[in-house]
Structures are given as C-alpha cells and as structure tokens.
Amino acid sequence: MKTEYCGILILLIALVAGVAADESVPALPHEFWGTVTIDGSPAPAGTEITAMIGGTGCGSITTTKSGTYGSSSRYDGNRLLVLANEDQAGATIAFLVDGKEAGQTATFTPNGTTRLDLSVGSAVTPTPTPTSSNGGGGSGGGGSPSPSITSAAPTTYTGQASLATSKSGEVQVSTTVRTTDGSGSVTIAAGTTARDRNGKPLGEVSVTTLDSPALPPVPAGNTLGLALTCGPDGATFDPPITLIFTLTEDEWSRIADTSVLHVVWYNPSTGSWEEVAATVDPATRTVTARVSHFSTYALAWPSVLKEVTVSAGQEVATIAPPPAETQQPTSEAIPWPFIGAGCLVLLLAVAGAYAWKKRG
Structure with missing residues (x-):
C-alpha cells in the first residue's frame, strides 16, 4: 500500500515539473506612453493601440484623449503595458494603431518605462528604437539604460x-x-x-x-x-x-x-x-x-x-531753484540798523540847522 502511495506521489511531482518546464516565467511589464498621430494629425479619442512581439499581441490600450496615449505620470491615466516573458527580454516590439503598423518600434525591457511617439500614414517618419529605463537592478556592469x-x-x-x-x-x-x-x-x-x-x-x-x-x-x-x-x-x-x-x-x-x-x-x-x-x-x-x-x-x-x-x-529739492537774477531779497537781507542810524543822523542835522537859524 505504501509503495502505491509513493508511486502516485512521484508521478504527480513529475507532472507538475513537466508543466513548469513548459512555461516561461512571466516578466514585469514594459510601460509605454506618448503622442499618437494618423496622417500627421492627432489620433482621435477611441483609437486602439496594440503592441506585438513576433506577431503575437502582448498588450493594448484605447486612447481617451486626442493625440496622446497613456501619461507621463503613472497616477494620471493608464499606460500601454506590454506583457511578455523573461526570455523575450530584448525582443522587438511593433505597434499597431487601429490595425495599421506604426513607423516606430521598441525593445522589450522588463519593468521599463518609455515615452514613444507613434505615427501611422503618409506622414510617418521611422525613428530609431528607443532605449528604456529599467526599474529593476539589472545584471552585469552595464547598468540600466535611460529612456529615449x-x-x-x-x-x-x-x-x-x-x-x-x-x-x-x-x-x-x-x-x-x-x-x-x-x-x-x-x-x-x-x-x-x-x-x-x-x-x-x-x-x-x-x-x-x-x-x-x-x-x-x-x-x-x-x-x-x-x-x-x-x-x-x-x-x-x-x-x-x-x-x-x-x-x-x-x-x-x-x-x-x-x-x-x-x-x-x-x-x-x-x-x-x-x-x-x-x-x-x-x-x-x-x-x-x-x-x-x-x-x-x-x-x-x-x-x-x-x-x-x-x-x-x-x-532734496524736487524743483530746481530759479535763476539768481530773478530771486527777490528776503527781509533778512535789508540792513535795517544802518537805515535807522542814517535817519537819526539826518533828523539831528535838520534839528540843529533849525535851531541855528532861529538864534540868528
């Protein structure tokens, strides 16, 4: 009986191990946001953007504002989340805007955040694949790449x-x-x-x-x-x-x-x-x-x-003084003591002359 239980247990462990071996470990998502244009004009609200890796959809978002998808702030709207496995790190991501392939691509970086401006139509100008910031510690001595x-x-x-x-x-x-x-x-x-x-x-x-x-x-x-x-x-x-x-x-x-x-x-x-x-x-x-x-x-x-x-x-004077020749003398400038003395001398002279005339 114990032998049967052991056999069953070994069989279950083997089955679980086999299933785990067939599945890759999912990685943290790569977040995207930016502007989106169609034929040179801002894409209208309701535009669907889909991320593709190897022809398989790995994330999508529907715009809520004209000309933009996601947000520079993770607290101000959803971003496009690209979901893939760790063994797909470094894979090229293509983007579809309402089913049309955009002229821009990116490299899948687990736990990365990238601004990527997308465009489709006659005004598309392909751009180099941007690098992305990586929120994890990373491995090796190269450090984390910076966003574009x-x-x-x-x-x-x-x-x-x-x-x-x-x-x-x-x-x-x-x-x-x-x-x-x-x-x-x-x-x-x-x-x-x-x-x-x-x-x-x-x-x-x-x-x-x-x-x-x-x-x-x-x-x-x-x-x-x-x-x-x-x-x-x-x-x-x-x-x-x-x-x-x-x-x-x-x-x-x-x-x-x-x-x-x-x-x-x-x-x-x-x-x-x-x-x-x-x-x-x-x-x-x-x-x-x-x-x-x-x-x-x-x-x-x-x-x-x-x-x-x-x-x-x-x-400090706010008005310049008038020219000297137009200035009027003040009362302090008249020599009243000299004038008084002169008048007194004149009065004495007149009185003396009158007395002299009267005696003669």
Whole structure:
C-alpha cells in the first residue's frame, strides 16, 4: 500500500515539473506612453493601440484623449503595458494603431518605462528604437539604460505643463512654458536633470506673472518691471535652463537706457534681491538669463531720479531753484540798523540847522 502511495506521489511531482518546464516565467511589464498621430494629425479619442512581439499581441490600450496615449505620470491615466516573458527580454516590439503598423518600434525591457511617439500614414517618419529605463537592478556592469530623449524643437505650453522625466530626473522632451500674456517663458532642454525641492524627479512646471503689490520690497535705486513666479518653488536644474522676459514696443520705449536692463531673483532666506547674469537683445526686445532653480524673478533697471540731490546736510529739492537774477531779497537781507542810524543822523542835522537859524 505504501509503495502505491509513493508511486502516485512521484508521478504527480513529475507532472507538475513537466508543466513548469513548459512555461516561461512571466516578466514585469514594459510601460509605454506618448503622442499618437494618423496622417500627421492627432489620433482621435477611441483609437486602439496594440503592441506585438513576433506577431503575437502582448498588450493594448484605447486612447481617451486626442493625440496622446497613456501619461507621463503613472497616477494620471493608464499606460500601454506590454506583457511578455523573461526570455523575450530584448525582443522587438511593433505597434499597431487601429490595425495599421506604426513607423516606430521598441525593445522589450522588463519593468521599463518609455515615452514613444507613434505615427501611422503618409506622414510617418521611422525613428530609431528607443532605449528604456529599467526599474529593476539589472545584471552585469552595464547598468540600466535611460529612456529615449527627444531633442527636437521644444513643445510649448501656456501657464503650466507636465514634464516628462526619467526616474533619475532627466528631462525626455524639450519643453517651453509661457505666461498667458507672453511676457515671460522658461525653456527646459531635453537631457536636463530636473528635480523638486525634495530631490525627486520634477513632474510639472508653471510660470505666471506677479503683480507689483505682491512683490517683496524693491531694491534701493531700482525699478522692477515684469515679474514672474516660476514653480514649483525650490525646483533645481542641471545644467541651468533659459528664462526669457519679452517686452512690448511701448514698454521698451519707456525705458531710457535698455542696455542697463538686468534680471534679479528674490532670495527668501536673506530677504533680498540678487542679480542674475542676463543678455539684452534690442532686436527682439528680450532679456535672457540662465537660471538653475525656480523662484520669483523680475526684470529691473536703475531708477531715473528726477529730484535734484544737493550736498550732504541739505534737503532734496524736487524743483530746481530759479535763476539768481530773478530771486527777490528776503527781509533778512535789508540792513535795517544802518537805515535807522542814517535817519537819526539826518533828523539831528535838520534839528540843529533849525535851531541855528532861529538864534540868528
């Protein structure tokens, strides 16, 4: 009886081992997100995107917004999850957009996250296979590859924008954010390391104008013009990013000497404004500075003093004194004692002459 039980147990173990040997170990998914276009136009919401490895579907997603699929933030929408086995790591992934093959491919990297802009139709331009960030520790001495970086012209937004960054904080797509009135902008180039005040990858950027009443005290001898609040406060950039102030023709004409325009930022730890090196371009009426962190920035120039400042110890006059020849003498300038003495001598002389005449 015991022999029969042992035989059955051995048979079951063999069956389980055989099944396990036939199945590959599933790997962590590779996540994708980015833009999607059809014939050069943003793909409409409801477009289906399917990932294929070796002709087999391994993940799909239906877009919910025009022109994009997934999101740079894992908390702001689903991403396209490519599911495969560990032995398929390094395999080429093809993508179908509503059944049409896109001009872009990728390499399957377990636990990777990649921005990949997809396009189908006549406007398709095939792009090199991007590398991907790998959330796992990896093996060997090569380290984890970085996500693909798009070095094309910056994508421009108004007010605020999401920033595509890798897990190390490296910006993947050049991004420009402008104020609503166009008076200021920041441009963060692809490849820049962008982190928030806590050292985490920066996920969002905002630029707004700041009204004069909300500004800290103005530096002595300066006039502050345009002021911007760049956020989030405390974000850092390596290398520095580009900050641009743009003036209208009317604003430019009001400044007596535009060559003295400069940029200052408010340092809350010292309660003072500090100057930043800047370049003035009269042709475009812009002032450009390179900044390594976010704060409050302002365009400044020396105040034009209309007052007439006289020597120390005297008051400051707002109106120049009239010419000397038109000045009227004050009461203190008339020699009244001498006039009184003269009148007295004259009176005595008259009295003496009268007395002399009367005696004769």
